[in-house]
Amino acid sequence: MATLNIVQAVNQALHHEMEQDENVILLGEDIGQKGGVFGCTEGLWQKFGANRVLNTPLAEAGIVGTAIGMALYGLRPVPEIQFMDFIYPAFDQIVSEAAKLRYRSGGEYQVPMVIRTPYGGGIKGGHYHSQSSEAYFCHTPGLKVVVPSTPADSKGLLISAIRDDDPVLFLEPKKIYRALKGEVPEGEFTVELGKANVAKPGKDISLIAWGAMVPVCLEAAKQCEAQKVDVEVIDLRTLVPLDVEAILASVAKTGRVVVVYEAPKTGGFGAEISALIAERAIEYLEAPIMRVAGFDTPFPYSLENVYIPDALRVMQAIKQVLHF
Amino acid sequence: MQQPIVQYLDANSKMHGDANKVGLAQKDHRTIFTLMLKVRLFEERCMKLQRQGRIGFYIGAYGQEASHIASAYAFRKQDWIFPSYRELGVMLLRGISMQEIVNQIYGNSEDHTQGAQMPCHHSFRKANFVSISSPIATQIPQAVGMAMAAKYKGDKVIAGVYLGDGGTSEGDFHVAMNFAGVYQAPVVFIVENNQWAISCPAHEQTASDGFAIKAKAYGFEGLRVDGNDVLAVYEATKRAVEKARQGKGPTLIENVTYRLFSHSSSDDASRYQNKQEYEQALKCEPLIRYRNYLQEQGIWNEAWEKEISEDFKKEVDVAIKTAEKQPRPDPSTLFTHVYATSNPLLEEQQRLLQEELKERESWEEEGAFPL
Numbered sequence: 001m002a003t004l005n006i007v008q009a010v011n012q013a014l015h016h017e018m019e020q021d022e023n024v025i026l027l028g029e030d031i032g033q034k035g036g037v038f039g040c041t042e043g044l045w046q047k048f049g050a051n052r053v054l055n056t057p058l059a060e061a062g063i064v065g066t067a068i069g070m071a072l073y074g075l076r077p078v079p080e081i082q083f084m085d086f087i088y089p090a091f092d093q094i095v096s097e098a099a100k101l102r103y104r105s106g107g108e109y110q111v112p113m114v115i116r117t118p119y120g121g122g123i124k125g126g127h128y129h130s131q132s133s134e135a136y137f138c139h140t141p142g143l144k145v146v147v148p149s150t151p152a153d154s155k156g157l158l159i160s161a162i163r164d165d166d167p168v169l170f171l172e173p174k175k176i177y178r179a180l181k182g183e184v185p186e187g188e189f190t191v192e193l194g195k196a197n198v199a200k201p202g203k204d205i206s207l208i209a210w211g212a213m214v215p216v217c218l219e220a221a222k223q224c225e226a227q228k229v230d231v232e233v234i235d236l237r238t239l240v241p242l243d244v245e246a247i248l249a250s251v252a253k254t255g256r257v258v259v260v261y262e263a264p265k266t267g268g269f270g271a272e273i274s275a276l277i278a279e280r281a282i283e284y285l286e287a288p289i290m291r292v293a294g295f296d297t298p299f300p301y302s303l304e305n306v307y308i309p310d311a312l313r314v315m316q317a318i319k320q321v322l323h324f
Numbered sequence: 325m326q327q328p329i330v331q332y333l334d335a336n337s338k339m340h341g342d343a344n345k346v347g348l349a350q351k352d353h354r355t356i357f358t359l360m361l362k363v364r365l366f367e368e369r370c371m372k373l374q375r376q377g378r379i380g381f382y383i384g385a386y387g388q389e390a391s392h393i394a395s396a397y398a399f400r401k402q403d404w405i406f407p408s409y410r411e412l413g414v415m416l417l418r419g420i421s422m423q424e425i426v427n428q429i430y431g432n433s434e435d436h437t438q439g440a441q442m443p444c445h446h447s448f449r450k451a452n453f454v455s456i457s458s459p460i461a462t463q464i465p466q467a468v469g470m471a472m473a474a475k476y477k478g479d480k481v482i483a484g485v486y487l488g489d490g491g492t493s494e495g496d497f498h499v500a501m502n503f504a505g506v507y508q509a510p511v512v513f514i515v516e517n518n519q520w521a522i523s524c525p526a527h528e529q530t531a532s533d534g535f536a537i538k539a540k541a542y543g544f545e546g547l548r549v550d551g552n553d554v555l556a557v558y559e560a561t562k563r564a565v566e567k568a569r570q571g572k573g574p575t576l577i578e579n580v581t582y583r584l585f586s587h588s589s590s591d592d593a594s595r596y597q598n599k600q601e602y603e604q605a606l607k608c609e610p611l612i613r614y615r616n617y618l619q620e621q622g623i624w625n626e627a628w629e630k631e632i633s634e635d636f637k638k639e640v641d642v643a644i645k646t647a648e649k650q651p652r653p654d655p656s657t658l659f660t661h662v663y664a665t666s667n668p669l670l671e672e673q674q675r676l677l678q679e680e681l682k683e684r685e686s687w688e689e690e691g692a693f694p695l
């Protein structure tokens with residue numbers, strides 16, 4: 001096994017799938033010679049040519065709309081949106097079209113497409129290079145939403161997503177693109193969609209998170225260890241479809257929950273998880289479910305560190321839940 | 325047939341037209357040249373600051389000084405500008421100080437937007453310079469709407485909107501063009517065709533013969549202009565501005581220029597750019613061309629430029645030093661200007677943050693967060 005970062009793992013998954021299946025093609029802004037603004041598509045244009053790696057004009061609606069057409073015709077396109085903040089010109093194509101085509105055609109048509117896009121803060125990118133807008137998309141029946149937090153999962157989940165017959169939004173945590181390294185199996189390697197991972201087992205309290213907030217929770221768990229609090233960290237990995245069983249099993253074990261996400265708190269996907277636990281596992285709860293999330297403000301440039309939840313903010317919530 | 329190009333001064337500063345037709349007096353030339361020089365000097369400095377880690381990011385106008393400054397010079401100050409992000413000279417022309425610019429780039433507590441956005445994303449209402457947005461092309465329909473509103477109110481105010489060659493591929497560009505044509509909005513579209521949208525060359529951005537021609541399909545005039553020629557840019561824009569002000573509808577101007585730096589401080593153009601093409605472009609750059617012309621006209625001399633440069637460098641030094649002394653914005657500013665009036669949930673979040681920040685200080689003293 002090689003030690004890779006997330007950028008390299010994504011790159012390896014793309015190489016692997018393009019070698020396996022000539023129906024896999026990539027399209028996006030600056031993904032050609034430049035290899036993507038974060039380097040995720042490095043070497044692919046050189047290896048597979050401009051016919052399979054389309055360095056497109058600057059138009060997200062064009063990128064996703066044409067990818068849908070390609071998918072309808074049997075290709076497995078993997079469009080890249082340069083930053084999740086720039087996905088909105090394609091919003092209509094994603095939520096009204098890609099997500100609905102199977103349903104509205106009675107299953108005649110399908111859109112096996114994976115939209116890859118970096119999301120979240122942590123690079124001093126200001127409002128428009130930092131947002132976490134997964135909630136809009138999780139609210140879209142017909143669309144799957146995947147958010148890896150480790151290099152191995154990035155590879156395994158991306159390969160599964162490409163082979164999946166439904167449209168998948170694949171959110172890459174840009175904050176830890178290069179900062180986080182880990183062992184990644186070589187060659188064929190998949191991670192099943194819809195399965196959460198117990199990133200750290202524990203018995204006192206459950207932290208539920210995804211993407212770049214997973215390492216923040218692991219850091220909080222580590223700091224709690226010194227104070228004899230045994231924290232469990234659940235990495236959801238896939239938001240839609242959601243691994244309800246894994247969430248409920250953890251809650252049944254610990255009876256205490258903090259959901260951690262980077263997006264604005266109100267209406268965020270953490271609210272859905274909280275509601276689900278309240279509906280199905282209230283008898284296990286020893287304390288209210290807490291959410292640690294971004295503020296209900298636009299994502300700031302100068303105050304980025306104040307905005308993004310960190311281990312201390314998570315620990316503050318742990319404290320409140322423990323002492324309820 | 326190739327779209328013709330408006331040009332007065334060629335790359336060798338040879339005059340091909342009638343300078344009288346341009347209508348720039350000596351003092352105008354001095355102003356424009358000074359602004360171009362200042363933008364050039366300031367941006368060189370900013371790239372250094374970025375390399376030194378003193379600012380987080382910079383994106384500039386290297387090579388596009390004539391394109392944006394000479395065009396902006398054709399508008400009146402009451403006209404609204406909807407900028408892209410390479411138009412520093414427009415703000416300076418409209419009286420914004422270096423200190424204001426530098427404070428925004430540092431995102432410090434003196435920045436009037438309190439570090440809301442990345443460097444170079446300015447907003448100056450007092451200069452009729454509308455807040456810059458990162459999402460490409462979003463400003464274009466807004467400019468058309470503002471122009472429609474001015475027309476509705478009977479004001480003799482028009483809109484000028486800047487965008488890049490890449491921006492013409494977005495849907496927002498096309499809907500804006502269509503509305504402008506249908507409603508005969510008093511707007512001038514200025515496409516700065518710098519040949520690149522990050523790594524995508526202009527000839528891969530569109531299959532049409534450049535960008536000016538796109539106006540034709542929307543029912544109005546498009547002009548292709550040598551964007552490195554101050555006289556051509558000014559004269560063409562002036563025509564479009566007057567036309568708009570007389571209620572004769574929109575114009576699209578394509579300023580053919582060249583991006584002489586990587587896309588921004590985050591990019592490395594050597595990965596995708598042909599070196600010879602770049603060197604060729606460097607020979608056509610606007611500042612030298614204009615300087616030679618002004619020298620010939622007896623308007624420029626070395627001592628004059630030296631004096632402007634030295635004074636300006638001092639001004640910039642002071643602005644940077646002053647900006648670096650300011651703290652970052654107060655955390656409470658995170659919550660201001662989200663809505664016209666706040667709401668209870670937001671106020672609660674603000675209060676809880678304040679308590680947390682106070683508590684953090686004591687945790688830091690104790691070395692560990694007590695559970």
Ligand SMILES: Cc1ncc(C[n+]2csc(CCOP(=O)(O)OP(=O)(O)O)c2C)c(N)n1
Pocket residue numbers: 029058060082086089408410458459460487488489490491492516518520521522583587
């Ligand atoms: C909607 C959207 N998509 C992608 C981006 C990322 N991006 C920033 S600048 C840029 C290229 C813009 O090219 P152009 O319009 O030619 O302007 P230039 O930078 O050359 O001035 C891209 C793709 C963005 N900011 N907004």
Ligand SMILES: [Mg+2]
Pocket residue numbers: 488489490516517518519520521522
């Ligand atoms: Mg461009």
